[in-house]
Amino acid sequence: MKSAPIPTTLFIKNRAKLVESLTLGSVVLTGSGDRMHRNGDQDYPFRQNSDFFYLTGITQEESVLVLAPGHPDTTRQEMLFISKPTPKSRLWSGPGLTLEEAANRSGIAQVKWLEDLDGILELLIPNASNLYAAGTVLIERISTHYPNLSHFQLSPLMMRLRMVKEHEEVEEIKKGSVITRSAFLRVLKMMKPGMWEYEVEAEITAEFIGSGADGHAYEPIIASGENALILHYVVNNNCCLDGDLLLMDFGAEVNNYAADCSRTIPVNGCFTKRQREVYEAVLRVFRQAKEMMVPGKVMSEFHNQVGKLWEEEHIRLKLYTRKDAETRSQEELLWKRYFMHGTSHSLGLDVHDPFNQTKPFQSGMVLTCEPAIYLPEEGIGIRLENDILITEDGPVDLMEEIPIEAGEIEELMQSNR
Ligand SMILES: [Mn+2]
Incomplete structure (x- = not known):
């Protein structure tokens, strides 16, 4: 077997540290790395975006982490979205993570399919006092749906955390x-x-x-x-x-x-x-x-x-x-x-x-x-x-x-x- 996975405690700690560094009412949206097309049916080897991995332990593409630490509904404070396998994706790429597996890996209780993301964003984004975003797909989506909304880069906060290792x-x-x-x-x-x-x-x-x-x-x-x-x-x-x-x-x-x-x-x-x-x-x-x-x-x-x-x-x-x-x-x-x-x-x-x-x-x-x-x-x-x-x-x-x-x-x- 390949090397044993990193204990989930790391990702739980990392998210807690990020949340600690946020001001009240902040919302964080961060996406997995992007698929890089090479030619025909070939992509460049996928390697998870490091910031996203640091916060979730998830190595899969098409995943999104949403943090809304101050939200009155505690089930909305920390959510992970992953893509729902289809018969075609199962055939070509294998089963993919189940909701339960993603929850165990990341330590995030609320894991949902990606198709539910838009509904949640509609609830969270307009009420956010500070919006932090990372990932090209997500940022594109925000600027399309909320053209007047400004957001902050997540990377300076991530750098501060990642400089010191657990x-x-x-x-x-x-x-x-x-x-x-x-x-x-x-x-x-x-x-x-x-x-x-x-x-x-x-x-x-x-x-x-x-x-x-x-x-x-x-x-x-x-x-x-x-x-x-x-x-x-x-x-x-x-x-x-x-x-x-x-x-x-x-x-x-x-x-x-x-x-x-x-x-x-x-x-x-x-x-x-x-x-x-x-x-x-x-x-x-x-x-x-x-x-x-x-x-x-x-x-x-x-x-x-x-x-x-x-x-x-x-x-x-x-x-x-x-x-x-x-x-x-x-x-x-x-x-x-x-x-x-x-x-x-x-x-x-x-x-x-x-x-x-x-x-x-x-x-x-x-x-x-x-x-x-x-x-x-x-x-x-x-x-x-x-x-x-x-x-x-x-x-x-x-x-x-x-x-x-x-x-x-x-x-x-x-x-x-
Ligand atoms: Mn060197």
Whole structure:
């Protein structure tokens, strides 16, 4: 069986938190993701809208959540609408959720068929003091039926909630990390010169699917040699050569939650002296950066501190001199030449989860730590990335168990020869 579903307690808590942040008389309408037509009878794979999933746990299309917390009729305060199966939909797509199943999954007592939605909206919308809406179909419907009514975006409220994780969410990210680890170990076992990047991708995919994950949380980057210098390299269509490094950025998705990991390994199982020197520099920055991920830190401040660490390492690697570094202005800091992306982003239902960059880190946030170095002159790109849970007692590395020491990686690769 695929991974056990997320406990319904999470979705109940999430709705309670949203309701708490609403003013009196507010009504929330939010819809599932839209079906994306591809061609003929084919759609792009459906993946639930993250905000909608966060509030309901429902993975089905054509679903709508209605919240009217202050409503005098308590049966109107929280309602879920799902589409009623037809003989045709049963034949082509299977049974779909029953009302009872949807109620159990979401923890919402009032579940109705979608055909009843309009009647309910007619009752609720004209009396709402604030209307929050999300989902293209719903917003279209509101602007057609109530052209003079203005509504607010739901997403800023959702961002505030999703930035801090509940323990059920951290558990899913942990599950994804365990599967991501198995995939990495599998690659270490197989890797040898002459293997193609897409073959590496296939091994990772097989491990993800075979372990009960949903699949990849994002398009995996499998970049050998100079391809590692292309930050979003996803074609994965080159041969891994003897003497090159292989940069992999990959993560399993479990119950819609993402894991996000980067590792860089020598294709032939043995770092050259220079590769090892550069690798150790990235690892040192990674370790120090991780320790700086504590409550109260602001993202930009964190990134600049990591930049300072990089400056020392770059000087040690003889990329520039201290004198060079000190004469530069803030806008043309030399470390940015070799590390041109952020050190961290929020992680959750989306691999780049909604995050307000101005808000300080706080306990319960899950953030990546991903220092990297890109040296075009030497054809070297190295990135190391783990997922970190911020707590009052210091950072907790959710990927602690995924090998990262240069020596350990070499040993694991060579022991399989
Ligand atoms: Mn990342």
